[in-house]
Amino acid sequence: MWKEVAAFIQTHQTFLVTTHLNPEGDAIGCEIALMEFLENQGKKVFIVNSDATPKNCRFLDPNSRIQVYDPSDRPDIFREIDGIFIVDVNSWQHVGEITKAIRESGKPRVCIDHHQGGSTDIADIFIRDTSAASAGVLISELIQYMNGRFTRPIADALYSSLITDTGTFRFSNTDSRAFALAEALVKHGADPFTLHRLVFASRTWAAARLLGPVLSTIESAADGKLVWFHVTGDMFKQTGAEYEDCDGFIDLVRGIQGVELCLFFKETVDGAIKLSLRSNGRVDAFEIAKEMGGGGHKMAAGVNLEGSMERVIEDVVRRCLRSPVFNPTLRS
Numbered sequence: 001m002w003k004e005v006a007a008f009i010q011t012h013q014t015f016l017v018t019t020h021l022n023p024e025g026d027a028i029g030c031e032i033a034l035m036e037f038l039e040n041q042g043k044k045v046f047i048v049n050s051d052a053t054p055k056n057c058r059f060l061d062p063n064s065r066i067q068v069y070d071p072s073d074r075p076d077i078f079r080e081i082d083g084i085f086i087v088d089v090n091s092w093q094h095v096g097e098i099t100k101a102i103r104e105s106g107k108p109r110v111c112i113d114h115h116q117g118g119s120t121d122i123a124d125i126f127i128r129d130t131s132a133a134s135a136g137v138l139i140s141e142l143i144q145y146m147n148g149r150f151t152r153p154i155a156d157a158l159y160s161s162l163i164t165d166t167g168t169f170r171f172s173n174t175d176s177r178a179f180a181l182a183e184a185l186v187k188h189g190a191d192p193f194t195l196h197r198l199v200f201a202s203r204t205w206a207a208a209r210l211l212g213p214v215l216s217t218i219e220s221a222a223d224g225k226l227v228w229f230h231v232t233g234d235m236f237k238q239t240g241a242e243y244e245d246c247d248g249f250i251d252l253v254r255g256i257q258g259v260e261l262c263l264f265f266k267e268t269v270d271g272a273i274k275l276s277l278r279s280n281g282r283v284d285a286f287e288i289a290k291e292m293g294g295g296g297h298k299m300a301a302g303v304n305l306e307g308s309m310e311r312v313i314e315d316v317v318r319r320c321l322r323s324p325v326f327n328p329t330l331r332s
Helices: 003-010 025-040 055-060 099-105 135-145 152-166 176-187 192-200 205-215 233-239 249-254 285-291 309-320
Strands: 014-018 044-049 066-068 083-087 109-113 125-128 219-221 226-231 261-267 273-279 300-305
Touching (some): 003 109, 003 135, 014 025, 025 083, 025 135, 055 192, 083 099, 152 176, 152 192, 205 249, 226 249, 261 309, 285 300, 285 309
Parallel strands (some): 014 083, 109 125
Antiparallel strands (some): 219 226
């Protein structure tokens, strides 16, 4: 499946690489690894995202190569590039503010992703493999297809991608393909202990102060099979925490015995509500998110919603309770 992408790389010289809103370890790891690989091929690369790099991923970009898109600041990028890579996302609505400039540029695009669903017009070449544990797995396979080598920066970036989306090899998407890649990356210098500490063990005191108020909002239905909780802008202000400080909170609640689906509602800076869904296997989180315009995987999905926190929670919980997992009377 990589033949077209290899030809795309060989016939273009200057690339823009971008990813989804609120990027995390998989997204940033893919971008850095792809940038390193392309530059090793003699190409020129810009990484430009709609949102800033989270603190726990900045070590992957020591030279601050990743830029935050500003239409008034760098319009020249779109005149200079002749190809675009979109990684770890397959829907325009999740690419963010840079979307308009990308679409209007008319430059050819490649999308490399592992999520379900997506926008059919997002790229001229669309590589989607939902069986891949992370988008980084796909970037690694592209590099190997083109006889590239895993330099230390590439190994660190791809290992960070892998442990992010597999939950350090705990999630159900962890397979032999993921373990084989991990082995190869460690052989090329990736240090599992150090990278785990950098990606997952860098929580701030503000995040610790935020945890209590957030967990106090937990509610449940269907005998505890469905649980939900939320965080508001006021909670961030009162604790001095930032939006990214609540990363990982959902896995704490998802791990409660008997939970089948966990919902985390997060109020963003602009007042919109970002919903994260995590399933423990019996509920298809993707199908629920898709119904509301979101995307993701069966076990993990997300969607951006408008409205008050109270109204959004009420609507989403009502939708979820339609599942026969929570309401046996609905079984056929």
